[in-house]
Amino acid sequence: MKAFFRLVLTIIALAGALPAQADELRPGYLELTQQTQSEWKLVWKAPILGGLATRAEPLLPDFCQLKLETPRLSGPAVVATGKVSCSKPLEGATVGLKGMEPGSTDALLRVAPLGRPVQTERLIPDNSSYTVSTVPDGWQVARTYFVIGVEHILAGFDHLLFVIALVLLLQRGRPVVAAATAFTLAHSLTLAGTTLGLFGLPQAPVEATIALSIVFLAVEIVKASPGELRLSERLPWVVAFLFGLLHGFGFAGALREIGLPETDVPVALLTFNLGVEAGQLVIIAATLAVLGALARFAPTARRPAVIASTYAIGAVASFWFIERIWA
Known part of the structure; x- marks a missing residue:
């Protein structure tokens, strides 16, 4: 008893x-969608609560340049979009977030290359980056959203x-x-x-x-x-x-x-x-x-x-x- x-x-x-x-749930959301061989579209949604909006920002490899538009407020989150120009392919490179501190809200990373399976990863303060796969696992999206579903009902x-x-x-x-x-x-x-x-x-x-x-x-x-x-x-x-x-x-x-x-x-x-x-x-x-x-x-x-x-x-x-x- x-x-x-x-x-x-x-x-x-x-x-x-x-x-x-x-x-x-109010996780962050970072999306990289490939437009051409060297151009990517970036979407970054950071919830106001949880520390991401004030401390975290997208992490990109040195051979990529980000031009970010003026962020806007969308409900309980700050949303920013931008263009990423890369001189080399992202395969094998590290992307994610920098500035995630202990206690920060999690974030969902989505990388969508041209003509290849989408790659997803859950970013947490202890693991806030991801190495883009050369041959991605087609089950990544399924695994990521299954875990999010379990965590949602339990939390x-x-x-x-x-x-x-x-x-x-x-x-x-x-x-x-x-x-x-x-x-x-x-x-x-x-x-x-x-x-x-x-x-x-x-x-x-x-x-x-x-x-x-x-x-x-x-x-x-x-x-x-x-x-x-x-x-x-x-x-x-x-x-x-x-x-x-x-x-x-x-x-x-x-x-x-x-x-x-x-x-x-x-x-x-x-x-x-x-x-x-x-x-x-x-x-x-x-x-x-x-x-x-x-x-x-x-x-x-x-x-x-x-x-x-x-x-x-x-x-x-x-x-x-x-x-x-x-x-």
Whole structure:
């Protein structure tokens, strides 16, 4: 029981310390797209929060010259475009960012040579450069966006708390799997549709309603009683599907912040979503394992632990909802 409380309290503490937009990823984005044999187009997006906008800048080899246009503010990021002239091919050369300090936001690097596969790399303070491959791996985009998807569900605390609350409500393998499948199908639909420009919703009300969906589940858990199944327990897959549609808009907002490679949208979208699902399965398995351990070793403590955790989750979600509607 103590271990369970420590786990939940750690998540709650981290979640409560985050700003209202807990769902959004704000990495940097550096793109080099080859125009001719010696000319490249550079796009550099640096989020205002996270240190990249004030400290980091593109790193190019000595045989390349950058002419940068005046940066502009685009939402929560500074965006700059420019032309890069290189006297030699970039293959084997090092590109990336300089000035990334410990604690800085990550950045996604995309290098798109003419007539060859796109190369992508996740830049972090400890590994902020990349050597352009002579023969690039065609699976680089897939791997990069899969990892980003996993990290998003694990670091996007509102989605994390929603999935945990769903498991706490149902507490049994088969109903949890059915609800999780419905949630996956629903947010995959809205994620794909929004990312491809088929439809969309304003991000602010979406974020507020996502917080409210967590509050709803918390209320359902607290009010649950043996022999009196509530709607969310009788038809959990319906509830999960409806809220999944909403959460898909949230995932799309995060993916929009990252950016999609123009020529690799289907692969990036698919692998990002697969990464989200992989992270979601980890959350479900871990929560069920903790509940199973409580049932075996401390059965009388299971219900009090669930209720205490639910109140903590509901309190954080309520705070997010209030903060987001006033933001």
